[in-house]
Amino acid sequence: MASGGSLEWRVNVGDGATEVLRPEGSFVGRMVMGVKGFVWGLFVKGWMFLEKAWGIANSEPKKAVHGLKVGLALSIVSVFYYMRPLYEGIGGNAMWAIMTVVVTFESTVGATFYKCVNRVIGTSLAGGLGIGVHWVAAESGDRFEPIILGISLFLLASATTFSRFIPSIKTKFDYGAMIFILTFCLVSISSYRVDKLFELAHTRLTTIAIGTSLCIIVSMLFCPMWAGSQLHSLVFRNLDKLADGLDGCVSEYFKNVDDPEMENENQECHDSKAQSYKCVLNSKASEESMANFARWEPAHGRFGFRHPWKKYLEVGVAMRKCAYCIEALHDCLNSEIKAPNSLKLLLVEPCKALSTSSSKVLKELSIVIKTMKKSTKIDLEVSDMNIAVQELQAAIASFPSTQTANEEHEAATIPPLMELLPLATLVSLLIETASRIEHVVNAVETLANVANFDSEEEKKRSSLDNNDHHVAMRVFPEA
Amino acid sequence: MASGGSLEWRVNVGDGATEVLRPEGSFVGRMVMGVKGFVWGLFVKGWMFLEKAWGIANSEPKKAVHGLKVGLALSIVSVFYYMRPLYEGIGGNAMWAIMTVVVTFESTVGATFYKCVNRVIGTSLAGGLGIGVHWVAAESGDRFEPIILGISLFLLASATTFSRFIPSIKTKFDYGAMIFILTFCLVSISSYRVDKLFELAHTRLTTIAIGTSLCIIVSMLFCPMWAGSQLHSLVFRNLDKLADGLDGCVSEYFKNVDDPEMENENQECHDSKAQSYKCVLNSKASEESMANFARWEPAHGRFGFRHPWKKYLEVGVAMRKCAYCIEALHDCLNSEIKAPNSLKLLLVEPCKALSTSSSKVLKELSIVIKTMKKSTKIDLEVSDMNIAVQELQAAIASFPSTQTANEEHEAATIPPLMELLPLATLVSLLIETASRIEHVVNAVETLANVANFDSEEEKKRSSLDNNDHHVAMRVFPEA
Numbered sequence: 001m002a003s004g005g006s007l008e009w010r011v012n013v014g015d016g017a018t019e020v021l022r023p024e025g026s027f028v029g030r031m032v033m034g035v036k037g038f039v040w041g042l043f044v045k046g047w048m049f050l051e052k053a054w055g056i057a058n059s060e061p062k063k064a065v066h067g068l069k070v071g072l073a074l075s076i077v078s079v080f081y082y083m084r085p086l087y088e089g090i091g092g093n094a095m096w097a098i099m100t101v102v103v104t105f106e107s108t109v110g111a112t113f114y115k116c117v118n119r120v121i122g123t124s125l126a127g128g129l130g131i132g133v134h135w136v137a138a139e140s141g142d143r144f145e146p147i148i149l150g151i152s153l154f155l156l157a158s159a160t161t162f163s164r165f166i167p168s169i170k171t172k173f174d175y176g177a178m179i180f181i182l183t184f185c186l187v188s189i190s191s192y193r194v195d196k197l198f199e200l201a202h203t204r205l206t207t208i209a210i211g212t213s214l215c216i217i218v219s220m221l222f223c224p225m226w227a228g229s230q231l232h233s234l235v236f237r238n239l240d241k242l243a244d245g246l247d248g249c250v251s252e253y254f255k256n257v258d259d260p261e262m263e264n265e266n267q268e269c270h271d272s273k274a275q276s277y278k279c280v281l282n283s284k285a286s287e288e289s290m291a292n293f294a295r296w297e298p299a300h301g302r303f304g305f306r307h308p309w310k311k312y313l314e315v316g317v318a319m320r321k322c323a324y325c326i327e328a329l330h331d332c333l334n335s336e337i338k339a340p341n342s343l344k345l346l347l348v349e350p351c352k353a354l355s356t357s358s359s360k361v362l363k364e365l366s367i368v369i370k371t372m373k374k375s376t377k378i379d380l381e382v383s384d385m386n387i388a389v390q391e392l393q394a395a396i397a398s399f400p401s402t403q404t405a406n407e408e409h410e411a412a413t414i415p416p417l418m419e420l421l422p423l424a425t426l427v428s429l430l431i432e433t434a435s436r437i438e439h440v441v442n443a444v445e446t447l448a449n450v451a452n453f454d455s456e457e458e459k460k461r462s463s464l465d466n467n468d469h470h471v472a473m474r475v476f477p478e479a
Numbered sequence: 480m481a482s483g484g485s486l487e488w489r490v491n492v493g494d495g496a497t498e499v500l501r502p503e504g505s506f507v508g509r510m511v512m513g514v515k516g517f518v519w520g521l522f523v524k525g526w527m528f529l530e531k532a533w534g535i536a537n538s539e540p541k542k543a544v545h546g547l548k549v550g551l552a553l554s555i556v557s558v559f560y561y562m563r564p565l566y567e568g569i570g571g572n573a574m575w576a577i578m579t580v581v582v583t584f585e586s587t588v589g590a591t592f593y594k595c596v597n598r599v600i601g602t603s604l605a606g607g608l609g610i611g612v613h614w615v616a617a618e619s620g621d622r623f624e625p626i627i628l629g630i631s632l633f634l635l636a637s638a639t640t641f642s643r644f645i646p647s648i649k650t651k652f653d654y655g656a657m658i659f660i661l662t663f664c665l666v667s668i669s670s671y672r673v674d675k676l677f678e679l680a681h682t683r684l685t686t687i688a689i690g691t692s693l694c695i696i697v698s699m700l701f702c703p704m705w706a707g708s709q710l711h712s713l714v715f716r717n718l719d720k721l722a723d724g725l726d727g728c729v730s731e732y733f734k735n736v737d738d739p740e741m742e743n744e745n746q747e748c749h750d751s752k753a754q755s756y757k758c759v760l761n762s763k764a765s766e767e768s769m770a771n772f773a774r775w776e777p778a779h780g781r782f783g784f785r786h787p788w789k790k791y792l793e794v795g796v797a798m799r800k801c802a803y804c805i806e807a808l809h810d811c812l813n814s815e816i817k818a819p820n821s822l823k824l825l826l827v828e829p830c831k832a833l834s835t836s837s838s839k840v841l842k843e844l845s846i847v848i849k850t851m852k853k854s855t856k857i858d859l860e861v862s863d864m865n866i867a868v869q870e871l872q873a874a875i876a877s878f879p880s881t882q883t884a885n886e887e888h889e890a891a892t893i894p895p896l897m898e899l900l901p902l903a904t905l906v907s908l909l910i911e912t913a914s915r916i917e918h919v920v921n922a923v924e925t926l927a928n929v930a931n932f933d934s935e936e937e938k939k940r941s942s943l944d945n946n947d948h949h950v951a952m953r954v955f956p957e958a
Contacts, residue, residue, distance in 0.1 A: 049645075049647075052645060053641070053642065053645055056644060056645060057641065060644075063641060063644040064641055066640060066641070066644075067636075067637040067638065067639075067640040067641030068637050070636055070637060070640040070660075071632070071633040071634065071636040071637030071640070072633070074632060074633070074636045074660070074664055075629055075632055075633045075636075078628075078629070078632055078664060078668045079625075079629060081668070095665060098661070098664050098665060098668075099661060099665075102657060102660050102661040102664065103657070103661070146558070149557075150554055150557070150558060153550070153553060153554055153557055154550040154551070154553070154554045155550065156550075157546075157549055157550040157553045157554075158546040158547050158549060158550030159546065160546075161545060161546040161549040161550070162532070162536065162542060162543055162545070162546030163532065165535060165539075165542040165545075166528075166531060166532055166535060168528075178581060178582070181549075181553070181581050182577070182578060182581040182582070185553055185557060185577050185581065186574060186577060186578075189557045189560070189577075281803070282763050282764075284761050284764075285761075285763075285764040321806075321810075324760070324803050324806045324807055325807055325810070327800075327803045327807075328803055328804055328806075328807030328808075328908065328911070329807075331800075331804070331911060331915075393897065396897055396900065397897050418872060418875055418876050420899075420903065421875065421903055421906060421907050422907065424899065424900055424903030424904060424907070425903060425904050425907035425908070427900060428900050428901065428903070428904035429807065429904070432807070432810060436810075
């Protein structure tokens with residue numbers, strides 16, 4: 001392969017310019033060029049795909065780790081069956097173990113648990129029922145057997161498929177219902193005798209048990225990814241993003257008021273930070289699925305077995321209501337009607353004070369959730385925010401006279417109320433945002449109470465009592 | 480079974496009251512009572528579950544139909560294999576056909592297509608690759624065989640699992656990637672000889688082909704549910720809901736201004752209609768998955784093969800921006816600061832005119848999408864809306880003097896600007912909503928152009944030409 005002739009030939013084909021010079025006919029040349037272009041195009045596409053994949057793996061190494069974990073689990077189960085003589089090709093028992101691993105291994109522990117439990121329950125129930133129906137059909141003679149089997153299959157498959165649309169089934173047993181139908185079909189129409197069916201059911205359950213245990217062990221032991229932890233960090237990160245969005249929005253609006261010569265550097269970076277709240281608007285679906293999976297997870301880290309994941313959803317709902325308000329705020333400020341700087345100047349202080357105190361509250365809430373400790377500062381900051389609201393209202397109340405004074409030495413070309421519109425909107429929406437932040441505060445407080453977040457007082461009490469005891473409490477929270 | 484004795488015995492057990500009267504000791508009695516309570520509880524729960532299911536089946540009969548369709552497909556495939564002698568119990572070839580039906584039969588045609596195509600592609604690719612790897616491993620001797628198999632399995636499973644996180648793979652080939660891993664594992668570690676593997680691959684592909692064709696035929700022939708049609712109606716229904724939400728919000732705000740003695744009947748009904756826009760806020764996920772599935776669907780009804788489903792998503796984005804604004808509008812109007820009726824009276828006319836013309840535009844857009852005909856009225860209605868915006872701005876512009884006049888004969892206890900806040904917010908948000916509705920109009924117009932909606936002029940032209948031709952065009956749109 002590394003001989004001179006072969007190398008020479010390759011260079012000739014690889015290098016289009018040389019090829020064209022050869023007098024072998026333009027058809028071959030064009031063919032080669034075409035193939036070359038096609039291969040090159042494929043290569044470039046493949047390369048771009050790999051670069052994208054590499055980017056994802058770099059930014060979220062957990063996803064690459066999940067891939068490796070699946071590879072590991074499959075290798076283990078394959079080696080296990082490869083070594084054993086009972087394995088006899090596709091269709092043997094190994095298949096069920098491998099299939100279980102491929103189908104139930106999800107990226108979070110909760111989702112893996114959900115699928116494993118559903119698979120075991122669905123298979124057991126359907127296996128039992130299927131054997132029963134099979135027995136009844138076999139007893140009722142050759143003539144009725146296919147009729148009984150067909151009707152029971154049709155009815156159960158229809159009813160179970162329909163039940164997957166019912167919300168309570170859908171959230172908890174969607175996958176189990178599918179496995180139920182599958183197993184029931186396989187068992188009820190199989191032509192085995194009933195005693196052989198029992199043996200079969202036994203081996204199938206054993207292999208599924210092996211597959212599910214392996215999935216659960218691998219997903220929990222090697223870099224476990226908990227749906228609960230993901231939900232937890234999603235919520236506190238979203239709170240931070242809301243705070244940034246609110247701050248960014250207000251400072252963007254007033255940016256040239258204080259100092260019109262202010263430099264615009266770091267503007268883009270600041271913009272992207274201010275825009276990040278937008279992902280809060282669409283986080284409902286991912287929050288709900290994470291909370292759904294988190295319920296299946298055992299106690300881990302700082303989260304107990306019955307950690308109130310539903311309460312995170314309530315915080316999420318309150319946050320989204322805030323985000324809608326900030327979204328409206330953001331776009332109203334970009335509206336066509338611009339308030340003159342002279343008017344803006346009058347409100348810049350109270351508006352900025354309110355947005356700063358509001359975002360402080362949000363950031364404090366984010367810290368409360370992040371550290372899972374009740375805050376002593378939060379009440380103070382909420383009352384700061386309320387004072388800022390009152391000051392803004394007071395500023396508005398004293399506004400007309402000031403504005404009239406302004407009007408006297410300015411020629412009013414546009415009617416004053418038109419100019420006031422965006423400012424009035426800003427003020428209303430800021431006040432509305434503050435009132436919605438109070439709902440977020442309430443939701444977080446409920447969460448903190450139900451989830452028994454540490455409070456400073458309790459901490460002091462427990463540190464007087466015994467320091468080690470307190471640490472133990474946090475590592476193994478009461479289930 | 481229907482003999483009198485047997486019937487008698489059953490009644491005795493079934494009827495708890497008879498049982499309790501017998502003097503057999505209180506323990507048994509309590510047991511019976513306990514069992515009775517448990518059974519009764521189960522019965523009540525089951526009954527409630529059935530009632531709920533019945534409610535769902537009644538309100539959305541398509542879901543029940545889907546259940547029946549799955550039952551039908553499974554019955555057909557089961558009967559097919561039950562009749563044939565080649566079927567030999569679980570693990571035989573029938574299993575793959577049944578499994579294919581259970582796993583790939585989704586409620587919409589598009590989702591079924593997506594899963595079927597993915598299943599066939601994934602199985603074929605992995606089968607080919609698996610046979611190749613199996614051959615290489617078998618050729619390289621007993622010593623290297625398990626090593627080559629293990630390493631290739633680990634690497635491919637890891638890489639494919641990771642690739643499922645890459646967006647382009649995730650939206651189009653998520654299921655195919657899973658099937659790829661599954662088939663590759665099964666084939667590569669099977670202990671069959673290569674020539675037998677070919678035979679096996681052939682039968683497996685055949686059974687999968689039977690299963691997928693059956694799924695596609697049943698899902699398309701019996702009451703087909705098209706993801707595309709669902710997306711289509713979701714979008715035009717959401718437009719209607721937005722219009723209702725906007726109208727309801729504004730008329731709710733001004734409800735006691737014109738006629739404070741107005742009756743409050745039908746209030747709740749009206750409220751629920753006005754609140755219905757809220758589901759627009761969270762429709763992103765379902766719109767995206769429907770658009771994703773709709774791309775797999777063949778031409779059906781009024782939709783061609785390359786119907787621009789992506790454009791519906793753009794309409795959806797524009798609609799959601801509108802909905803955020805209406806959400807802010809809705810809650811700001813319920814804020815603590817109330818504008819006095821005297822001030823409201825001054826703006827009731829232009830505000831109502833704007834909200835009416837805005838919701839007219841939205842309703843017209845809904846009709847455009849519903850009937851798939853370009854509207855001749857839409858330009859007129861958009862300019863009506865813009866005139867209403869200008870009139871509202873003019874009303875605001877003339878407001879200060881009017882308000883001052885009012886102030887003269889009213890004792891102003893609250894500073895006037897505070898009272899103005901909610902009204903100013905209403906006005907800004909209404910104007911902002913109108914400008915966002917224009918974005919919706921643009922998105923719908925792009926959709927209408929790309930999807931070749933009929934326009935009135937074309938209709939006239941074609942009706943002059945040939946009426947039948949026009950009908951034919953609508954039934955079989957150009958693909």
